[in-house]
Amino acid sequence: MRDKLFIDGTWLAPAKGGSFEVINPATEEVIHHAPAGTQEDIALAVAAARRAFDTGPWPKMSGKERAAILRKISSLILERKEHLARLEVMDNGKPFPEAVWDMEDTAGCFNFYAGLAEEMDAHPEEPIALGDTRFSAKVVQEPIGVAGAIIPWNYPLLMASWKVAPALAAGCTMVLKPSELTPVTALELGAIVEEAGLPAGVLNIVTGLGAEAGKPLSEHPDIDKLAFTGSVPTGAKIMAAAARDIKNVSLELGGKSPFIVFADSDIEKAVEWIMFGIFWNQGQVCSATSRVLVEESLYPALINRLIEEAARIKIGDGLTEGTLLGPLVSKSQYDKVLAAIDRARTDGATVAGGGKRPAGFNTGYFLEPTIITDMAEDSFVWREEIFGPVVCVKSFETEKDAIRLANDSRFGLAAAVMSKDKARTERVARALRAGIVWINCSQPTFTEAPWGGYKQSGIGRELGRWGLQNYLETKQITAFEADEPWGWYLKT
Numbered sequence: 001m002r003d004k005l006f007i008d009g010t011w012l013a014p015a016k017g018g019s020f021e022v023i024n025p026a027t028e029e030v031i032h033h034a035p036a037g038t039q040e041d042i043a044l045a046v047a048a049a050r051r052a053f054d055t056g057p058w059p060k061m062s063g064k065e066r067a068a069i070l071r072k073i074s075s076l077i078l079e080r081k082e083h084l085a086r087l088e089v090m091d092n093g094k095p096f097p098e099a100v101w102d103m104e105d106t107a108g109c110f111n112f113y114a115g116l117a118e119e120m121d122a123h124p125e126e127p128i129a130l131g132d133t134r135f136s137a138k139v140v141q142e143p144i145g146v147a148g149a150i151i152p153w154n155y156p157l158l159m160a161s162w163k164v165a166p167a168l169a170a171g172c173t174m175v176l177k178p179s180e181l182t183p184v185t186a187l188e189l190g191a192i193v194e195e196a197g198l199p200a201g202v203l204n205i206v207t208g209l210g211a212e213a214g215k216p217l218s219e220h221p222d223i224d225k226l227a228f229t230g231s232v233p234t235g236a237k238i239m240a241a242a243a244r245d246i247k248n249v250s251l252e253l254g255g256k257s258p259f260i261v262f263a264d265s266d267i268e269k270a271v272e273w274i275m276f277g278i279f280w281n282q283g284q285v286c287s288a289t290s291r292v293l294v295e296e297s298l299y300p301a302l303i304n305r306l307i308e309e310a311a312r313i314k315i316g317d318g319l320t321e322g323t324l325l326g327p328l329v330s331k332s333q334y335d336k337v338l339a340a341i342d343r344a345r346t347d348g349a350t351v352a353g354g355g356k357r358p359a360g361f362n363t364g365y366f367l368e369p370t371i372i373t374d375m376a377e378d379s380f381v382w383r384e385e386i387f388g389p390v391v392c393v394k395s396f397e398t399e400k401d402a403i404r405l406a407n408d409s410r411f412g413l414a415a416a417v418m419s420k421d422k423a424r425t426e427r428v429a430r431a432l433r434a435g436i437v438w439i440n441c442s443q444p445t446f447t448e449a450p451w452g453g454y455k456q457s458g459i460g461r462e463l464g465r466w467g468l469q470n471y472l473e474t475k476q477i478t479a480f481e482a483d484e485p486w487g488w489y490l491k492t
Contacts, residue, residue, distance in 0.1 A: 001032040001087070005041055005207065006190030008048035009200025015040035020180060020209065025093040025327040026317040026364045032091075034183045037208035039216040042175065045204035046220050049146045049173040052201030059143050059171040063117035070114035070168060072196035077107040077157075080192070084185050088156055089318035091182045093326040093365070094281055096318050102158045105447070109161040109463075112447045113169035116468050120169075125477075134482035141472040143171035144248060145224030148217045150238070151186070152230045153179035153329050154284040160186055162451075162462050163227045164203060170471035175204045175223070177214050181330055183207040210234070221245055225471065228252070229286070232456050239459075250460030250470050252286065252452055254385040255413030258406035259289035259442055260396075260428060262419035263298040269440075270298075270418055271305045274391065277416065277442030279313060279369050282328055283389035286457075287414035289442045290386065292393045293402050299395040303373065306393070307353040310369040315358050327365040328388055334365035337388030340381055341370060349375035354389070383409065399428065407433045412454030416442040435461070 003019070004011040018036035023029065037045075053059055058066070077084065085099035092099070120141070128137040149163040160176060167174045178186035190205045206213050218226055218241040225248040228238045235251045242249045259277055261270050277289035294302050316323040328334045341355045354368030370390040375382045382392050396402040406415055414436040417428045429437040435453040438444065445451065445463075452461035460470055480486065 001034075001184050002187040002191070003033065003035055005035050005037050005045075006187065006194075006203075006205040007041065007045045008052075008204065009194065011190075012041075012044075014038065014208075015044070022091050022181075022184060023330070024090050025329055026319075026366075028331075028363050028365075032184060034180075034187075034207050037177075037206035037213045039212065041206050041208070042177075042213055042216045042220060045175045045206050046146065046148075046217070046222050048201035048204055049175050050222050052199060053143070053146050053173040056173075056199055056201060058168075058173060058199050058202045061171070063120040063169075066169060066171065067114035067117040069196050069198055070110045070117060070165065073192055073198070074107040074110035074114070076192045076196060077103060077110065080188075081107070084157060084188060086319070087184045087188065088182070089326075091184050092153060092156060092318075093329055094318050095323045095326050098281060099318065102155055106158045106161040109158070109447050110165045113165040113468065116166075116465060117169040128476075134480060135478055136481050137476060137478040140475050140477060142475055144471050144473050145172060146222060147172045147174045147225040147227060147471060148177070148220065148223040149174055149227045150177045150214050150217065150230065151179060153181040154281060154286075156182040157185040157189065159229055160189060162229075162467065164189070166462075166467040167227075167471045168198075168202065170468055172225070172471045173202045175206060175217060177206055177208065177217050180207065180209050215241075218242065219244070223247060225249070227470065235458070250462065251458040252462060253413075253456060253458040254411055255286045255288065255453065255457050256291055256383065256385050256409050256411045257287055257289045257414040257416070257434065258291045258293055258409075258432070259416040260402045260406055260418070261292065261294045261298065261302065262399075262417075262421070262424065263295040264420045265298065265418045266420075267298065267302055267305055270302060271309050273416070273418065273440075273442045274306060275309060275313070275369070278391040279310070279325055279389045280443060282326055282367075283391075284329060284333075284387050285443070287436060287443060288387075289414070289416050290391055291382065291406070291409075292391055293396050293405055294393060295402075296395045296397055303352065303371075303393055307371055310353050310371060313369050315361070315366055315368070317364070325369060325389060328367060329365070331365060333387065334367065337367060337386055337390060340384070340386045340388075341372070341390060344372050344375060344379065344381040347376065347379045347381070349373065349379060349381060352393075377405070377408070385411070399424065403428060403431045407431075410456045413457035414438070414453070
């Protein structure tokens with residue numbers, strides 16, 4: 001594991017020489033001391049990115065040239081996917097097969113944006129038809145400049161790729177600040193881009209604490225664009241910091257996503273998708289469908305099957321074969337989730353399944369998959385993001401009632417609906433106020449499709465061609481083509 005920062009194509013010790021502990025959430029053991037970057041290191045990284053953008057070759061390269069390096073990055077990630085996956089299991093806790101899946105998606109993300117970089121060569125400008133034929137006009141798109149990216153701990157390298165890959169494809173340079181809980185694979189990315197031949201200063205990686213590295217990055221005047229994935233309170237702070245210099249901002253924030261299950265649904269399929277929608281990655285997913293709404297006539301049977309199946313999920317260290325539910329990422333997150341469950345009990349809800357440390361686990365931040373029922377519509381556990389393996393299940397009477405309950409939230413990242421009636425699922429999908437809606441499933445994510453939310457779930461979209469647009473500026477170029485004078489004051 002690397003103990004230096006990656007700045008301007010060089011591995012540097014932090015300016016103040018500090019480090020911080022990286023803890024394996026399954027064992028509570030310190031597995032690494034990562035370099036603690038501070039404001040001084042952020043300043044060096046931003047200066048390097050600024051030089052690389054203003055005077056370096058990267059923004060001036062053709063899309064084809066940039067694509068070749070992006071594809072090399074993709075190839076190197078695939079070559080090392082099992083090593084990278086092990087590192088993520090050790091600092092994040094997720095099951096190893098899921099971590100491998102993440103590495104494959106990460107490689108796919110770089111490969112996808114390589115293709116979009118090449119497409120930019122094929123369409124370098126767009127002509128505009130004007131009402132005055134004496135003029136010609138066209139639109140060109142150019143890289144926005146130096147981007148700052150702050151990423152979360154739930155998908156460490158994958159979330160980095162969602163920002164790094166489109167930024168590089170567009171011709172931007174970047175300073176990347178990973179979560180202090182899961183910094184290990186971000187530093188490995190530095191070694192990968194170095195080997196792939198990325199010019200110095202194009203991607204800089206500074207690990208460190210939020211107040212010491214993330215805050216100065218979001219406030220730095222030479223950053224042209226900020227991209228952040230994380231909590232609403234932190235997103236609000238980043239947005240406020242960006243306002244000082246009127247920076248371009250994209251934010252992917254929290255969620256409390258609903259999953260509506262109608263009575264004609266297959267109960268076994270419903271239970272499987274409900275569990276995947278909330279227990280995958282220990283429920284530490286912004287889009288997790290943590291509010292399940294079940295039509296009254298199906299509710300008793302479904303809740304019984306859900307409790308039975310959730311109790312069968314294998315809990316353990318992510319490196320143990322067969323594990324489906326690993327530990328929560330940190331003690332603070334573990335304590336936060338347990339406090340939310342205790343508050344639900346205090347508020348009169350029923351913990352129908354799970355809700356405690358599993359038997360036989362004396363160390364590690366492990367929690368049983370938890371099912372809560374009988375909560376009030378205005379209760380904390382129903383309305384607030386818990387970010388753990390905790391699902392709230394409520395019944396509804398009518399389609400109208402289900403839509404009202406689903407939309408009654410300050411969040412709007414994702415939603416899901418299940419029914420055998422295709423007309424109904426399409427109708428409900430259109431009525432749900434969310435940026436992502438799944439029909440008869442929950443959580444599948446594709447690099448080609450837009451990702452982002454309504455309301456307090458964020459601003460802008462990542463992935464697909466929308467992700468590339470985050471890192472491009474649109475410029476109008478208009479020319480006067482006529483031979484005659486314009487005629488404002490010159491006389492013929």
